Structure formats: C-alpha cells, structure tokens
Amino acid sequence: MEITIQKVLDALKYVDDPDLKKDLVTLNMIKDVAVDGKNISFTVVLTTPACPMKDMIHNACMNAILHYVDKEAKVKINMTATVTTKKGKDETTLRDVKNIIAVASGKGGVGKSTIAANLAVGLARQGAKVGLVDADIYGPSQHIMFGMQNEGPGSAEFNGQKKMAPVVSHGVKLNSIGFLAGPNQPIALRGPMATKALSQLFYETVWGELDYLIVDLPPGTGDIQISLCSQVPVTGAVVVCTPQDVAISDARKGIALFQLEQVNVPILGLVENMAWFTPEELPENKYYIFGKDGVKHLAEELNVPLICQLPLVQSVREASDAGRPAVMQENTVQALAFMEMAQNVAQQVAIRNADLVEA
Template structure:
C-alpha cells in the first residue's frame, strides 16, 4: 500500500519512539535519547504526540514555558521552547497542565499535524516523536502522512508486553515503516550490597523477540531508580553529558546505535538503489567515543 507522505520542514531524520503497551518507560527513553543525541553534537527536536496525556514538558523542564505563536501567510505558526538545547513541542505547552484534554479522533489528528507541520523547527538533524502507547489514530496519521526514518519500539521483558510488541511490528509493516529495532527497558537492577544483576522481569526476552521477528535489538536499559526520579523532576540523567554514568550510559549507547543504524541503512540504499530490512550494525569510533575521551581528559 502506498501513502502520500511529506517531510517535516527543516528536519533531516524523523524517528518515532513507540511502545505497544503503556508504562514501559517509552517517554523516559525518548527524553534521554534526545539529550544524548544533543550532547553528541546533533541538533534535536522532541514532539510529544500523546495529545490527551502529555508528559514530555514536565520531563524536559519546560512545563512552565509558553509557545510563541504568530501568523505567516494566513497560517498559525509555533515557536517551540527550548531547554537543554532541545526544542520541545506538546499540547501540554498549549493547554494548561492542570486542564483536561478530551478530544475525538479527528481533532487529535488535526492537533498532531499542527504540532509537526506548523512548528518552526528551523534546521534539525533529528526530530524524535514520543508516541502514545498502543496503536491508534495517532500512529496511523503519523506513519501514513509523515516521511519517517524509522521507528524504535520500547518494551519490558514481560511476556504480556512482548505480545503487544508483535502487534506493533505488524502495524508498522502494514504501513511500510521500517522498525529500527527493539529496546529492552527495566532489564535488570543491581543489588546495592552484592552488585549482582537481578532480572526481575525475565532475561533476554526482548532480544529473543527481536531475533524471532527479524528486527535489530538495540540494547537494554537497567532499572535504576535515579533514572525515573531525575527524569520526573526535569533533570534527565543524559542531561549530565557524562556517557560513563550508570544511569546515562545506556541512553548514549542507544543513541549511537540508532545513528549508526540509520547511517548504514542510507549507505545501503544509496549503493543498491533499494531499501530492505534495517539490521543492527557494529559501532565505529563515534561521537560517543569522542565524547567519552573528552570527559576523561
């Protein structure tokens, strides 16, 4: 099936961060990957596509910011607030945070288009779209109307979550959107006294699912209390710019993996003249490596 997709003006790569089930840490992943990419030297924007339950403004520390609005050629335009060097756009910045957002499907799609296409992103290397959980109207609107570089799916290792991951991959296949890979969140936690890894939700569940489904496994993120606490307070771990910190390291590695996967995919398409399944690729000496070297000096 073919769709009439258009590019988001001013963006080079547009990636959706998805989860087929709520509560798996998708938004936390979106925020920290966005900051990791920024600290690695890329220009980054972040869209909160959860129209009725926006959380990105709080996580990015812009919940008290205002969106600049103006008209250009008879059309409303938005100037997104920026924090930590990342531009952010969300319905949570337009509607007061304590006000309910109850809208029907057609209006949700209208708001999504406005957030993406009426926002002045200027020039971005990456635009990350934090999707609502599940597969609904928002997913169909974005995958059918927006030129996407690919989708990243976040899951926990639990069987019930992985069942929904399979459904999500089926949806992306139906709309011809490449899945860059799967991320396992809350993989394990380390005991304070013994420093041993405990896999409380099962071990390697997402990695096995990725292999079975023929998509890349992009890595695992441990269950670290500081990740949730800091992100909820608007100071995400990746903000610190230290790729060696336990709470930040997985996000820098994930960001580099995403970047390397897209680079390899683009080289493959250029060389062969056709697309194909995007696979995981070895990491070269990269911006992440150079960032670590600078921190060590």
C-alpha cells in the same frame, strides 16, 4: 618517493566504514586532501556526530597512511559529521528536518517517554541538532521531563504565516500538547480532533534545521500511529518494551502495525527497558524482575536490531521528575547506557539511508 593525493586516496580505500561495509573513499567520506612533502591532511565526514566508531575509524586511517604511503608521514585528520537523509524536500515546516524517528510501544508503562527524552538529549549532547514532538496526545509528559511545565511555544513566522516557535530545553527543540493544557485539564479529543492536533504539532511549529526529530508516540496501535505514518515522512521506528511476556505480546502488534503495507515504516530496532533492577547500594547486582532477555529474543526472532538493554534504576525516574533526563548525569551506568543507545539509533538511521541511496 613523492607522496601524492592519489596515493593517499588509494591507501584510504583500505579503510571501511564498519556500519556501511564499504570503504571511505567509495562512500565519499574523504574530503579536503592536502599534501605538502611528508605532511598529509584530510577530513573524514562521518554519517552522524553520534558515531561510536569515530576513534576506530581515525586510527584505521592513520595506520593506512603510515603503512601504504609513508611510515614517516606526519598525518593530520579532521573528523567531522554530516547526518545522512533520504527525505525529499518540501515547503512545509519539516523541510529542513533530515530524519524523523518514531519512538513507540505496544503498551503503556514500559518507559517509552523516558526513552524518547533521553534519546533526544543523548543525540544533542553528541553534536546533532535535535527536536522532539510529544505526540502522546492523551498523556503528554515531555514538558515535565524537560522541566518546562511553566513554559509554552512562542510565535514564529514561516512563508509569511504565523506559526509556533518550539520551546528549547537541554539543547532540544520541543513542542507538546502538554504546553496547551493545564495540569488538571483533561485532553478530551476524539479521533479526528486528535489527528488534527497531531498535525498541528508538526506543521504549525517552525523547527528549522534538524538532524533528528524524535516523536514520542502514544502506546498501542491507534489513530495517532496510523495518522503519523500517513502525514509525516517517518524515517524509522524504535520500539520500546520490557522483557515480560505480556509486554512482548503487545510489542509484536506494534511492530506489525509499522510493517503493514499501507504504513511501511522500517523498524530501526528494539529497546529492552527495565531489563534488570540494580539497587544503588549494590551496583554489581542484577535482579531480573520482569524476566530475562525477552526483548533480545524477540529481536533475534524478527531479525531486527536490539538497540540496547537498559537497567531499572531509581535515579532515572528521579531525573525525569526533576526535568533533567538521566543521560545528562556524569559517568553513571545509566547515562552511559543512554548515550550508547543514542549512538546505536544514529547508526541504524545512517545504515537505512545508505541502503536507500543504493536502491
């Protein structure tokens, strides 16, 4: 029996995207179907280059063709990705930024900046175009974590106006107020001035085309968080917390801020950082220094995704100090955990944008 393009499409209707819960044909993820005798080729356009289900979807498509079309067919599947977005177009320097992800925490000291840096590099290493804004106005650290202490933004032009060009490190476009202040210089900005500085980081930087712009927010629930959500089209927030009760209490307040009607930023999920301590010489041991599963229980209570649980490992701190985020390590437990974190955040962004399209 002759193989047709329609038969191929009908077969692929049996393959669902695991996150979006609909078949690939309905989701318009099947492109460039070609048939030549028993030779079949097509492209699957994933919603993110960081898709952890890539191999599973590939195998499901292959099995669908062999089962529903022809068991002797020779199938060639090209897997590619286009990051989804629901952000409207504008004429600012953010016009080609598809998704803006805020990384927040209720209190300091929970590893928020480390998470933001590893999230940005993790997404970039999986093929996405990524930028990072260090919006922690009073305690910027990303210029150190990316090894760019002695660098600074260059000059660029946008719509005939002079702007800043971001610094590029480890495949990530970066701007931070840390570039503009000396190592011993305090950043003494009151509310309105801090808000203006934040706005300049976003709108005076020529970001170009980005799939994700990560924002490292200061801890707490102050001016910067509120100003960000009123000035910038934030896709969603990732809240970082350790499992101890004091940190969780503050994380609740941070989550509640994003859920206020005048803020209204979706929570993409929670990251439990320092979930346990694993000594380098005892890699199988886990010591729950800050308590066990506190953020996991909070995620269940609030019905929001738990993005991941990350161990407290000395080399993560060492990597940050060395300007080379730990996600760049080769096949270490922490690097794999950070890569999984990046995949899970990308999944949540894709799910949210798909829901907005349907709405």
